[in-house]
Amino acid sequence: MPLIQSSSRAPVTINSEACIADKGCTVCVDVCPLDLLVIDMANGTAVMKYDECWYCLPCELDCPTDAVSVEIPYLLK
Ligand code: SF4
Numbered sequence: 001m002p003l004i005q006s007s008s009r010a011p012v013t014i015n016s017e018a019c020i021a022d023k024g025c026t027v028c029v030d031v032c033p034l035d036l037l038v039i040d041m042a043n044g045t046a047v048m049k050y051d052e053c054w055y056c057l058p059c060e061l062d063c064p065t066d067a068v069s070v071e072i073p074y075l076l077k
């Protein structure tokens with residue numbers, strides 16, 4: 001799977017202020033069926049690593065702090 005080239009082009013973004021990965025949360029990583037998200041230990045936040053997405057939304061819906069935003073393409077809405 002291709003790596004994300006630029007975080008600004010990622011369909012899933014993480015609010016680093018709200019993310020509590022530094023406290024041990026890995027919910028979004030665990031629920032993604034494609035394993036697209038990872039924890040960036042250096043920054044203590046989840047990030048999208050791979051340039052792919054099914055727009056299935058558990059990462060956004062299950063995040064305990066509403067830190068995840070999935071940008072669904074207009075043609076899929
Ligand atoms: S589920 Fe939310 S708080 Fe937990 S690691 Fe993912 S983005 Fe951070």
Ligand code: SF4
Nearest residue numbers: 032053054056057059
């Ligand atoms: S929307 Fe689905 S496929 Fe995309 S990152 Fe979230 S859980 Fe993974």
